[in-house]
Amino acid sequence: MAVAGKVETKASTKLRMVECGGCRAKVFINGQLAPFETVPCSKCGHPVMVPVRLRQFELQSIIGSGGMGTVYRAHDLMLERQVAVKLMRKELVNDNESLQNFIREARTCAALNHTNIIHVYTFDQYEDQYYLVMELADCGSMDQRIEKESRLPELSILDIGIKVASALDTALKHGLLHRDIKPGNILFNAEGEPKLIDFGLAGSADVNLAHDGTIWGTVRYVAPEKIQRQGETFLSDMYSLGATLYHGLTGHVPFEAESDDAILMAHVSMEATPPDQVVPDVTHATSEAIMRMLAKSPVDRFQTYDELIMALTAARTKLLFAKYHTPHVEI
Structure with missing residues (x-):
């Protein structure tokens, strides 16, 4: 009432x-x-x-x-x-x-x-x-782009690879390894520039980092020597970058399995399918460079970031030449 x-x-x-x-x-x-x-x-x-x-x-x-x-x-x-x-x-x-x-x-x-x-x-x-x-980089991450677009253009992958490799080289010159390279740790700003983030696991490059029983990194992108507790160097970061570029280029991680343990074993014992066999449009030069980054033994990878950047740049030049060069046809 x-x-x-x-x-x-x-x-x-x-x-x-x-x-x-x-x-x-x-x-x-x-x-x-x-x-x-x-x-x-x-x-x-x-x-x-x-x-x-x-x-x-x-x-x-x-x-x-x-x-x-x-x-x-x-x-x-x-x-x-x-x-x-x-x-x-x-x-x-x-x-x-x-x-x-x-x-x-x-x-x-x-x-x-x-x-x-x-x-x-x-x-x-x-x-x-x-x-x-x-600094602000709020235009998405590489993994978000992969999720949205399935796979990224080859030219974009090469540009990301060249720029992130250069960033890792700068870190190495300051005596640092990143230790967790993956698509989620590459952001883009408003101009489309890739930005490497998350140095929370960064370690010294002055020593061959040994493991205390924990594998630092992300299962789908981790280097074989880290899984086998053989320590890590900048070549381990290079492997993870290769796995990241492979994912972006093909839309698939190098190794897929039903469990994390099975994926880890694949990194150690299986060879990845070359990107140009997964996606036929991928050029051989790009596929070859990524496969060398994914070599099981560190000594079989590029031995400097400069060497890696040269290979990716050469692949980029060949891609652009093939894309824009029109053969002269006599009539």
Whole structure:
């Protein structure tokens, strides 16, 4: 029974227009959401949120999430530029190994100056939140492109290979191995430039890294010598890059099986099918270069990144010549 003179009203929801980090559409969401709370975008389902202020950075939308944390598209209010902010998961702060990996990623990237290595602007802690501020590369990753397009054009694969190999060479000259090359660790910026990310597992190249029982890397792209606990050098990164390029070029990883153990055994004991036998349109020069990167023994791979880059560049030149050269026909 209603009480005379009393009017019951439902609290109005304060709406706020935000940009979706997935489809970039402008959508309305509840402006009273808790900090970092997300709801699905009404257009594409990508998580959207109310912007959050972290020191001078306004975190606007989610780019992606991983085991270590979440990366946000953000606006630097002091320098008036778009950046990426990676927040470490709070539950990992007390995990010393995870924290050291996060710090190592920041220090490693900050020390490396290369167009195709993501640049770190700063690393800081606000209250109990650790975060990295990096250059923005929010136009998808290589694995997302593979998922969307099935396989990438040969010319794109060669360009990625040349640029990432150059980035790895710069890291090597600073005494570092990446140790986890895979399509998910290659991002693209608005200009289409590939950017190598995630140096959290980076190790010293000054010694032949031995294993403590753990295989550092990703099963579908890991080098045989790492699986066999024979240590690793920059040639292990080269193998992983070869597996990454193979995946992008053919739409298939070099070895597919029903279990991780079976895939690991294949890396050790099976030969991959040459890319030009999987996709007949692939040129022999490109196929041959990738197969040499995937050689079982490190001594059978290219022995320097310069040598690899020369081979990929030669394959690129042959591809372009074949594509644009029109034979003269006499009539």
